[in-house]
Structure formats: C-alpha cells, structure tokens
Amino acid sequence: MRALVWHGKEDIRCDQVSDPEIEDPRDAIIKVSSCAICGSDLHLFHNFIPAMMPGDIMGHETMGEVVETGSGMNGKLKKGDRVVIPFTITCGECEQCRRGNFSVCETTNRKKELADKAFGHGGAGLFGYTHLTGGYPGGQAEYLRVPYADSTHIKVPDSMSDEQALFLSDILPTGWQAAVQCEIEPTDTVVVWGCGPVGQMAIRSAVLLGAAQVVAIDCLPERLSMAEAGGAIPINFKEESVIERLNEMTRGKGPQKCIDALGMESHVSMSHPDSIMDRAMQMMLLENDRPHVLREIIYVCRPGGIISIPGVYSGLIDKVPMGMAMNKGLTFRMGQTHVKRWTDDLVRRIEEGQIDPSFVITHSVGLEEGPEMYKVFRDKQDSCIKVVMKP
C-alpha cells in the first residue's frame, strides 16, 4: 500500500509499504477513505517531538471502512462498517478509560516503559506519533491497522459525509474539550490564541457553549476571516496590541477564559523579544517548546480565570511566570483529547446541524501530494488551513 512515511526532519515521502495485518483478536483493518494533516503533525515534521524513527507512518486523523476484523470484536464492529478512528487508542476497560480519561488509557501504549521513563507515567497509545506514545503506524495511508478496534472507533451514520465526520477523530473534540474545560458562563469572554484548525473548532465550540464574546488572535488574515465568520472578534497581533485590545473589551479586567490553541511553536517576531529568546534556546536544544503565548495568556487572564491548553507541548519550557499564575489563582486544564468522551454528543450535534466541521477544509488532494502539502501547510501558503487527503 501507499503511505506517508517520516524519514527525518522535514522529510516526508509517499512510500510503498507492506500492508498491515491483524495481530490481535481485538484488531481491525480499515481501508482509509479520508485522512488529514494535523497541526501536531507539523511538530513531527520539524522533529520537535522526540522519539520518531525513520520509517514511521504519519497520520492520526483517519476514517474509512472496516475490511477485516480479528475474532475479538464481540459484535461491536464488523466488516463493512464505516468508522472514524480517534487518534487516541483506548481499551475501554482500564481505570482511566472507565473514568472517561481516554487519552491516558493505561493499556494501549505498547511502549509504556519508554513513556513512563519520559513522563513519569505515560498516556495512551496514539496513531502516527512518537514512539513515546507507542509508535503505532498512522493513518495517512491506504490501510490502517486499528488496535483495540472494538473500543477505538466511532461509527458514522451514512447521512454524514466524510468531510463532516473526519474531524471527529481529533480537531473537533479537541476544540470542544478546550472550550468545555473553560466552564463557560454566559458573561464570559473567551479568547482563543491561534486560528489554525483546532482554534477554529474551539471558537465554534465557545460560541455554541454560550460565551458572551469570543476573541480570536492570529496574524494571518485568511485565518482571522474564518474565525470572524465563526463569531469571533479578530485581533491581528501584528497590527495591534493584544493586551490593550483585550483590556478594552473586558473593561480593564482581562478575559475570564483563555485557550492556547497554538502550543509549542509560537510565532517568532521582533516585537516579542521573548519569542526570539525561545527560538534561540530551541535551536541550542536548551528548551523544547516556545511558550510565548502561554506567558501572554498568564499575563492577560483575569484573576480566578481558567486557562485551557489544547495546543501540544512536548517537553521543557523556560521562563513561564508561575508566580504570576499562582498569585492570580489561575486554573490550568490541558491534555491530549479524551476523544471518546465527547463523540456521542458531537455526532448528534453534527446530525442536528448545529455544526458542520467541513468548513475548515481548504485543500483536498490525493495521498501522493501529501509530502508537498506538508510544506504548503507549514508555510501557510495558498491560504492553507486544513488539508484532507483521499488515498
């Protein structure tokens, strides 16, 4: 089969690879009908996430049709079913899964020893990600083996198109979880930093959840135009002061709820000297991530506020004002998305026409164009916001 394979930093290739096979009774093989490039794939593209190996298959936003199952499905999945595959692999049985903390499933990371060494206690296995999360082959391919498939799937109604359903795998529940974690009140101002795909979903989620006003921060006009269409007040941080604007909008008190939908690769600009310091430290391998946005959020957030972090951070960050956060009594909520916690509700909302996630797709291409699209997406060329591939 064909698959997008990681060969090193900035080196993705559309390779011919051997087909996946059933290895366990709980496995299923799906024929991929649609898959997408996620913003966090760019962290792998840039080799900022440790423990990738040449030959790893990329991709964790995937859907398709079941073509083969193991013997342990217990009637939950059968050949011909149309499914979205959540990026977190879940057993559905461990203590964390039973609590709904699916992204920290205790069973599915097949390299748990490695993850425990790096994180103290590792989380769930993830598709197409680092070997710290199991090193499972990803779904930017023609076929995907889904481990624990009886639990790791979302059945999709025929009435829903691939474009509407695909983002149930990651960015829609990620944006939704980010907004829900903010415990939005009708008087709240919710600010979303980063108007990439997750930011766009977080904006729509905050609007649906009834925020008084939603503010979107970015520097790319096309992304801000999409954010504004979704009900956000746009701030272009290259043209105006984020802090001054947010204070104006909140009578000088700051926003109650802040969402960091950007994570480890903050924009580097001369007007933000700390971002330059971060980039230099990152180059010298003195810190993993660039936390400029996190610093700004802690500074502008209203005392007693909530900071929700769906953006990916990989390791060590420097000069984060913890004293400021502590004295303001801020609450931090973060983590990989507990996809399955939200999917029943989100499937219903898509079916009822409350939200149509396909709005975010700007590019739809074949799998063989994937390597080029990684660069287009990374460089934000051609107004690219979300790439969907049809293998």
Place this chain on the structure above:
Amino acid sequence: MSFFSNLKRNKSDPKVISSGPSSLSSSDRLARNLGWFSIGLGLVELFGAHRITRTLGMEGQETMVRAYGLREIGAGMMTLSVDKELGLASRIAGDGIDVVTLGAAMHRDNPRQDNVAIALVLVAGVTLLDFIAAGAARGRHTRRLGERRDYGDRSGFPKGLSASRGLAKEKARALLG
C-alpha cells in the same frame, strides 16, 4: 537501560518497500549540507586555530579564528534548524567577514599569500552556494502576496451564527467529566 531497547519498530508493522519523492527539496538538502559544513568548519577553527593561522600566515590571530569558529557553529545550527533562511543569511554575512579578513592578509609581506588566495577562492565558492540556497529557501518558504483568500463565508454553523449562539450551553458544565 531496557527502555532504550523499546525505541525500535515492531516487527509486524508495515515496512518501506520503495520510497517516493521527498518533501525535502534539493535546496533544502543543500542548506542542510551547508549547515553541517558550517559546524565542521567551526570545530576546525575552534580547535585547530594555530594550524589555520600558520597556513595563512596570520600568526597571532588565533583568538579571532576561534571566535569565527563559534560564529560558524552558531550559523550552522541555525541553518540546520527549521529557520534555515536565518541561518543562511548569517552564513552569508559570515562569508563577507571572512573575505574581508582574508583580503587583509593578502599582502606581499605574507609568505603564505598563495594559501590565502586559495582560501579566498574557496570562500567565494561557498558564498555562491550560500546565495543559491538562501534564494531558494526564501522563494520556497515565503507567503506570496495576493494568495490570501477570504473565508468570511465559512461559519461552520448550518443554522447560521445568531441561531447557533448558546445552542449547547445546557451541556457545558454537565459534560465536564
């Protein structure tokens, strides 16, 4: 140490049979090679300063050569990073400094004048490669004006924005597990 042995691919995972075209362009590869060259040269300048100054008839200027070595290593690291344009720009600036320094050593009193001339030619060649790589990187990574689309018609709310505000507010708190 057993956790290190875990960093390997499972035998049953799909394996590459044949490789397709890479996202890494030839100019990216050139930049990468220049980055490693820069680090290598920097290490030579840092630890072999005496030999370099002797070869070029510039005895007594070892400290300056070591400083240039540090500059090369910094530029090399930048060139190997995702901000390769910045690294290549700093390499070009460094090439300029090297040319001026070698030019100053290119006088009749210098018994190693021939070696300086060879070094100048080498620097000129590398500078040409730096310009080629920098131009290609700039062209590849820069967002071009006029390609920005307006997505103002993409609300994502089939019922419309006004009707969608607060549609899920009853669920907001109940859903927080």
